[in-house]
Every structure is written in C-alpha cells, then in structure tokens.
Amino acid sequence: MHRNEEFLLRRVAGMTVILPVGKASETFPGMISVNETGEFLWELLKTEQTLSALTAAMTESYQVEAEQAEADIRAFLERLAAAGAVMGWA
DSSP states (O other): OEEOTTEEEEEETTEEEEEEOTTHHHHOOSOEEEOHHHHHHHHHTTSOOOHHHHHHHHHHHSSOOHHHHHHHHHHHHHHHHHHTOEESOO
8 A cells, every 4th residue: 555646745824634636635624733743654665565574563653552553544544544645555
C-alpha cells in the first residue's frame, strides 16, 4: 500500500493535518488530523509498504509492543482508506 499523492501533509495553526487536493478534494472535503506517529507513518507511505513493514518501523522508533502497534496502524490505515488517502489497503 502507499499514500494517494492527491493528499498532502501540512501544519496548520499548530496542528498537523492531511489535506486533499485536486480531484480528491471533491470526494473528501475535509482534513485528517494526525499526531507524531501518524506523521511518521504518512512519511513511510511515500513508498510501497506492507503492514508488517510499518509495524516493524513503528516498534523500532517508538516504545510500543508489536501487537499494539499493528492494531493502531490498522485503525490509522482504515481512517486513511475511508478518506481515499491511502491506496492498496483492504
């Protein structure tokens, strides 16, 4: 899976958000607020990733157990997929 290039990460008024641009803004007219780990995962999604690769990266960079990291990543990816911000996540 990878991120949809019609969504951009921006810092707005002290918040980090993912915003749609172009045609994506017609289907998702909002924004997705993300925290530090969401930003971390978004940056990894520049390139094709697997759930296990994202989980490994998260456990290496943050003090979190693999099971909890995977659950959190799944929830994040589902949120992104619902907005159309990530491609290849089922």
